Amino acid sequence: MDLLVTVKEVKGHCPVHKVGDSFTLKACYQLVSEIPVCMHGLASLMPWYNALRVSEPADWGLDGKEDKTKAYVQCPDVCQYTGGGTVVYEISKVR
Template identity: 50%
Template sequence: MDLVIRVKEIIGHCPVYKVGDTFILEKGYKINPEKSCTICMHSLSAIMPYHVALSHGVDPKQIGLTKEGNKAYIQCLDPCKYTGGGTVIFEILTKSD
């Protein structure tokens, strides 16, 4: 399954993303640059622990990534209060071929 990763919220200032930016992990591991926004390395480190499970159909509720529904939520690693940067909340939806 593909993962559609969308910027849902930004707390502080993110120099890379804006709300609504989207990138696609085809088959859960291939970034398609033609269908994707610019990608920050910090965001990938937050997504890496979960991308395989989500792309194989594991329910986000089972792994603590949502309270309800089928979208997963992950936060980037930037502690914006202390760095002057921005913490980004990502919404991840699985999409079948």
């Protein structure tokens, strides 16, 4: 099972990602990307990538309002205080 991670939203200014950027977690442990991936953003995905491989986003309270098959996590940058940007990632299973 692979996970497709897509940048859904950027609040503030992220120096790495823009809306629409994506990368794959192949077999849920191999990062595959043609673009740079922010380590802060990757850290926000780490607690969830294995769980999402074998269960549904709703099991963890990560499901979206419109599409229950997708999970959402946010990077930890508190942009209103740091002047940076926080990114919301949308995570989809790819079979």
